[in-house]
Amino acid sequence: xxxxxxxxxxxxxxxxxxxxxxxxxxxxxxxxxxxxxxxxxxxxxxxxxxxxxxxxxxxxxxxxxxxxxxxxxxxxxxxxxxxxxxxxxxxxxxxxxxxxxxxxxxxxxxxxxxxxxxxxxxxxxxxxxxxxxxxxxxxxxxxxxxxxxxxxxxxxxxxxxxxxxxxxxxxxxxxxxxxxxxxxxxxxxxxxxxxxxxxxxxxxxxxxxxxxxxxxxxxxxxxxxxxxxxxxxxxxxxxxxxxxxxxxxxxxxxxxxxxxxxxxxxxxxxxxxxxxxxxxxxxxxxxxxxxxxxxxxxxxxxxxxxxxxxxxxxxxxxxxxxxxxxxxxxxx
Amino acid sequence: xxxxxxxxxxxxxxxxxxxxxxxxxxxxxxxxxxxxxxxxxxxxxxxxxxxxxxxxxxxxxxxxxxxxxxxxxxxxxxxxxxxxxxxxxxxxxxxxxxxxxxxxxxxxxxxxxxxxxxxxxxxxxxxxxxxxxxxxxxxxxxxxxxxxxxxxxxxxxxxxxxxxxxxxxxxxxxxxxxxxxxxxxxxxx
Numbered sequence: 215x216x217x218x219x220x221x222x223x224x225x226x227x228x229x230x231x232x233x234x235x236x237x238x239x240x241x242x243x244x245x246x247x248x249x250x251x252x253x254x255x256x257x258x259x260x261x262x263x264x265x266x267x268x269x270x271x272x273x274x275x276x277x278x279x280x281x282x283x284x285x286x287x288x289x290x291x292x293x294x295x296x297x298x299x300x301x302x303x304x305x306x307x308x309x310x311x312x313x314x315x316x317x318x319x320x321x322x323x324x325x326x327x328x329x330x331x332x333x334x335x336x337x338x339x340x341x342x343x344x345x346x347x348x349x350x351x352x353x354x355x356x357x358x359x360x361x362x363x364x365x366x367x368x369x370x371x372x373x374x375x376x377x378x379x380x381x382x383x384x385x386x387x388x389x390x391x392x393x394x395x396x397x398x399x400x401x402x403x404x405x406x407x408x409x410x411x412x413x414x415x416x417x418x419x420x421x422x423x424x425x426x427x428x429x430x431x432x433x434x435x436x437x438x439x440x441x442x443x444x445x446x447x448x449x450x451x452x453x454x455x456x457x458x459x460x461x462x463x464x465x466x467x468x469x470x471x472x473x474x475x476x477x478x479x480x481x482x483x484x485x486x487x488x489x490x491x492x493x494x495x496x497x498x499x500x501x502x503x504x505x506x507x508x509x510x511x512x513x514x515x516x517x518x519x520x521x522x523x524x525x526x527x528x529x530x531x532x533x534x535x536x537x538x539x540x541x542x543x544x545x546x
Numbered sequence: 547x548x549x550x551x552x553x554x555x556x557x558x559x560x561x562x563x564x565x566x567x568x569x570x571x572x573x574x575x576x577x578x579x580x581x582x583x584x585x586x587x588x589x590x591x592x593x594x595x596x597x598x599x600x601x602x603x604x605x606x607x608x609x610x611x612x613x614x615x616x617x618x619x620x621x622x623x624x625x626x627x628x629x630x631x632x633x634x635x636x637x638x639x640x641x642x643x644x645x646x647x648x649x650x651x652x653x654x655x656x657x658x659x660x661x662x663x664x665x666x667x668x669x670x671x672x673x674x675x676x677x678x679x680x681x682x683x684x685x686x687x688x689x690x691x692x693x694x695x696x697x698x699x700x701x702x703x704x705x706x707x708x709x710x711x712x713x714x715x716x717x718x719x720x721x722x723x724x725x726x727x728x729x730x731x732x733x734x735x
Contacts, residue, residue: 471628471677484627517578524623526679 233412234385240407240432241387243322250318257307322389327402330370331363337373337380337393337415339524340422341486341499346442355445356474358486359499361413361430363405364438373399378420384413384430392417405432412500421522427500448477449489449545460541463534468526475545485525492545498523510539576616608656612688615700621689622702624682633670637693638710642670645693646717654694659687693717 232238239245336343345356363369373382375393382401383390386409391401415426433441452458461478464470470480476489491497494504501520502508514535516525530538611617625631633642643651652662663683666673674683692701695717703713 466676468677468679468682521578522576526682528679 233410234414236385238386240405240409240411242404242406243388243402244386245406246318246321247389250314253314254311257311261304261307322402327368327370327404330368330402332370332372333361334372334374335361335382335393336376337382337419337426338376339378339420340415340426340520342382342426342428343376343486344428346445353446355442356487357445357490357494358488359428359496360494361428362438362441363403363430363432364435365405365408365432367435368402368404371401371403373401379417380415380419380426381417382413383416384411384428386411387413387430387432390416405430408432408434410495414500422520425499425501425520425523427496429495429500431495444493445490449475452541452544454540454544456537456540457544458541459534460537460539463530463538464541467530467534468528469538472524488542488545490545492543498525506539506543509542510535513538574614574616576614602653602655602657602661604655605657605660607684608660608687611684612656612691612697613700614688615702617685618688618692618697618700619702620682621685621687621692624678624686625689628674628678628686630686637690645690646695648694654691654696656684656687656691659690660684663687663690 236244236247236251239248332347334345334347336345342359343356344358344361345354347354371382373391373393374397375395377395379395380393381390382393384403387405388401388403391399393399409432411430411432413428413430415423417423419426452461464473464475465479470478470482472482472485474481474483474487474489476487480488492504496502497504497508498512498516498520502512512519512525513528513530515527516523517527611621631637633640634645635642637645639645639647643649648654650658652658652667660683662671663678663686664673664675674686678686688697688700691697692714695714698715698717701714703715
């Protein structure tokens with residue numbers, strides 16, 4: 215409250231909190247990027263105010279001497295001193311920004327954490343494959359469009375692409391990094407605050423680039439372990455006759471050609487793994503919130519909801535379609 | 547009088563020419579899923595065994611799919627997704643017959659290739675009816691046609707992965723004599 219300007223600025227920035235903003239950091243990397251953002255704001259703001267003040271002063275001064283003839287002077291000690299101070303200030307300002315930026319950049323690039331959680335994220339048109347590759351091979355598992363992370367532990371995310379260039383960006387946790395076909399990029403993320411955050415593809419990648427989001431859930435270690443144990447289980451056996459019929463349809467029709475449901479005959483490797491789809495917050499890479507209605511809409515008209523998506527319009531009867539919905543929504 | 551207007555007329559003509567030039571930059575329209583042509587005449591497949599068979603009537607959808615670069619390239623994606631190259635090996639053949647030569651046991655027209663994919667063939671070719679949607683089978687058939695160099699205008703000048711074969715728009719289409727087997731539709735060489 216002592217500085218009204220900073221209080222006003224803080225008030226303004228309160229509008230920038232949310233699930234997808236770099237101004238509300240919830241990770242170490244995002245926090246260090248946020249410091250440089252703030253520093254740039256203050257340094258550039260300071261110089262902006264100074265330049266505007268100089269301009270106003272020049273206009274006012276000109277009006278004051280308007281009556282007399284302009285005085286052309288080749289030697290003006292006051293002006294020379296002013297320009298020298300001005301140059302020195304620009305030099306100091308730029309040096310501070312460049313040095314700070316250099317050190318933040320170095321700290322982000324160093325992957326020194328030894329016991330990081332290891333996962334691999336592969337970008338496809340237009341969804342994210344997420345593979346947890348921690349411990350021996352039987353402990354590995356795969357999910358899609360959602361990442362769970364334990365709070366306070368560094369996660370080392372390997373970024374790869376299955377088709378074109380994508381970019382992984384969860385602004386609350388870290389800066390963005392590209393997923394480039396044939397390359398193997400590594401991004402360290404250390405979440406510091408429990409919460410649900412939204413990430414998005416940040417490199418134009420085709421028709422449905424805008425519908426390529428993922429949810430990042432940062433939770434306490436115990437909850438993360440429970441989630442992980444559950445993900446290692448195969449899909450639950452359908453209980454109701456409706457869901458059982460849905461499973462038959464899923465396996466015998468086009469669904470199983472591309473999708474995997476662990477523990478069943480559906481073993482396609484080209485589309486999101488649906489083993490625990492009902493436990494995810496969204497479907498179709500953040501296009502719609504998870505619900506039976508959204509699932510039904512998505513199955514019956516994917517090309518209407520997400521035109522150009524690689525999910526085809528599969529001709530199913532109403533009975534078959536609602537059975538598949540019943541089956542999928544039972545896959546907790 | 548006319549000499550005074552000549553520069554203006556010339557400029558106007560230039561503008562019209564430029565507009566015509568830009569008009570030529572039209573790209574093909576893509577239709578997604580349900581907007582693609584749906585029902586057509588039922589495909590009569592060629593007989594299951596090679597040899598003299600009945601005529602396969604042309605299907606209007608065939609031309610739409612094989613002339614669309616988008617459908618042909620989607621077919622290429624599905625060719626990998628459904629592991630067609632597991633047996634046909636990018637068209638060169640392996641466990642299954644080659645698709646870039648000019649020998650077609652069950653005919654080389656897009657309707658016949660559609661039938662082959664949808665119904666399967668003896669000695670290994672599985673049926674994809676119901677497993678792949680109709681649109682996907684047409685796209686696959688269009689891509690297989692492009693492998694043989696039948697549709698250079700809709701094929702990409704670049705392969706998606708490293709291959710020993712030339713780009714699909716530079717493949718020499720089979721000679722008419724070699725296509726003889728397919729032109730008597732349904733018979734095999």
